[in-house]
Amino acid sequence: MNRDASNLRLRVWRRDSPDRHRLVKLVLNIAQARHRAWLAGEPDPYGLPIPYGIERPVSCVIDGSAKFAAPSPTPEDHPESTT
Secondary structure, eight states: OOOOHHHHSOOOOOOSSOOHHHHHHHHHHHHHHHHHHHHTTOOOTTOOOOOTTOOOOSOOOOOSOOOOOOOOOOTTTOGGGOO
8 A cells, every 4th residue: 555645644734823722622621631530539541640739639529518607697687786
């Protein structure tokens, strides 16, 4: 099989300005894939080390049992405090 060498080369488009939307989308997809693997306790899909200062989470289960502060009281809650 004799093929033309130009068909086997990667195509490169030169632009005056880079396509930032595609670049941002690519970076966010990589970050999302790494984050999912990190939460699942799997190795990094790109073989990169975990950034310095980040530890594995103790529990990644989101079950709605988080303790949130109660809402601030309103004047209707304490009518005796209004004069």
